[in-house]
Amino acid sequence: MLTSPYGLVAAATVLASLHPAVGSRSRALLAMTFALASVFLFLKGTEPFGLWSQRRLLPITIPFLVVSLGIWRDVISAWVATPWKQNLASAGLLIPAALMMFHHPHFYLLRSDHGADGIIREVLHVTGDTLTIFDYHQYGSPFAALGQSSALALSYRISLEDRAEVMSWAVSQARDHPVIWITAYDNPGLEDGMRLEKVHQIRHVLPRLHAKRALPAEVRDHTLEMTFLQIHPLGPHQPPATLDKVLDRGSLALRGPWGRADIALTAPDGSRLRAYWTRQGSTVIGPVPEPGQSVIVELTAGASRRGDLDYQVMIVSPPWNGPPLELRVANHHTVARGILHRPEYVDAPSHTGEYVLTSQHPYDPAQEGIRGFDPDLGVLLHRIRMEVVQP
Structure with a gap:
């Protein structure tokens, strides 16, 4: 104005x-x-x-x-x-x-996000009185304004460590009554001590006004997506869950320090894939195999570095006392795969655990004159998948 x-x-x-x-x-x-x-x-x-x-x-x-x-x-x-x-x-x-x-009639007449009230009614219809947690604050704000005591919206300022505490509390609640986690991001399939089952999804195209200045203004469509995940606590005699985590700025199944999330990984077809820079100590929650079983680890990433080296070696340390897995990632889009074996009679967390990612050659972009990055980067990670396999 x-x-x-x-x-x-x-x-x-x-x-x-x-x-x-x-x-x-x-x-x-x-x-x-x-x-x-x-x-x-x-x-x-x-x-x-x-x-x-x-x-x-x-x-x-x-x-x-x-x-x-x-x-x-x-x-x-x-x-x-x-x-x-x-x-x-x-x-x-x-x-x-x-x-x-x-x-410029749209500037005065357009109702931005027209139809969003219908989305609110649909969310209330699906969740009812079920304890519902929103990991994207803007999605949960309308329900907080409506005074929904069973709807909790996490602040965007919350740290990964605090989110981990929320997840632990959610698991404890899910043992007695249903708990739904609504996310704006992809479903990784699991979190610490729980399996995440997709039970509903909302996808609506809403109009919004776009203008660099007040005028001229144009109408563009904005796609709003919500994925409803049912929390199932993991217990004995249950099949192991599979991690399929896309690094799309969602915080589920992530722990530890991570780098910037605004740099895309270029796919072979030229498309731009969302990605996170890993750092020394970046951690993901993955399935823990039974003694004698193994877990397949697959990374979709790129070293994306300048300098003498045109590759990176990622080291994946399991949540049990055993040798880590080393995966070589080229500078371009790479799918690297390997197997971590859990020996017999080796203690490990039940069902899920923390897999720590480190790099053999930490990359500091500042040494190449590139500012604004952390000094201990590993790879530009788009996706990580972990699946338990029988021996």
Whole structure:
């Protein structure tokens, strides 16, 4: 609202209010309007929903228009003596505003995310009174606003360690009654002590307004996806779960330090795959085989490094006392696969455990003049899969 052409209109109106012909009442009303605008701009920056449409600015837009017409009429009256010419000139000020509204109707008429209320009703229908945890704060905010005591939205500021505590609590709750985890990301299949079963999915295309400045504006479709995961605590005599984790910024099955998530891995067909940079000590939750069994580990990654080396050797340490697995990853898109064997009579966590990733040649992009990265990078990891196999 404060960018062109609205910023020019507001600035011109403020300058016009300094004209001697403008009454003190108009100046006072203009000052009150700007004070009210500051409150709305503050709300825009703090509330989780933001200002979804221009209609929500009507409480400050309408007073500003009324005060502006009064100010400009006083200014015009000082220049034009004839009353009918004064009224005609004042009415002419509305013509540019009307032309902008007809030329850019979406800016004024579009309801961004129209249909989102239907999504809320569908979520409530599926979950009911079931304890529901949202790992994407914006998805859970409407239910927090509705006072749903059984809906918990995790803050985007929460650390992986704190999320691990939430997962442990969720498992304990799931032993007595159903618990649903709603995620905006792919289902990895498991978490610490639990199997995650997909029971429902919502996918809606919603309209949103896009503009680099206030005008021009265009309508673009935004796809909203929610995946409903039923938490099943793992117990004895249950088949081992399989980890199939896509590094798409979702936090499920991740622990320890991780690098940047805004760099894509280029696939052989040229497509861009979401990925995380691994660091020394990056950890994933994977299935733990029974004694004498093995687990297949598969990485889809790229070393993506500069310098003398054009590859990376990733070391996967299992959650039992045994030799690690070494996987060589080339600079480009690579699918590396290997097997970790659990010997007989070796203690290990039940069902799931932490597999620690380290690299043989940690990569520091700063040494190549590239800033903004951690100094102990491993590979650009898109996907990691772990599956227990019989001997």
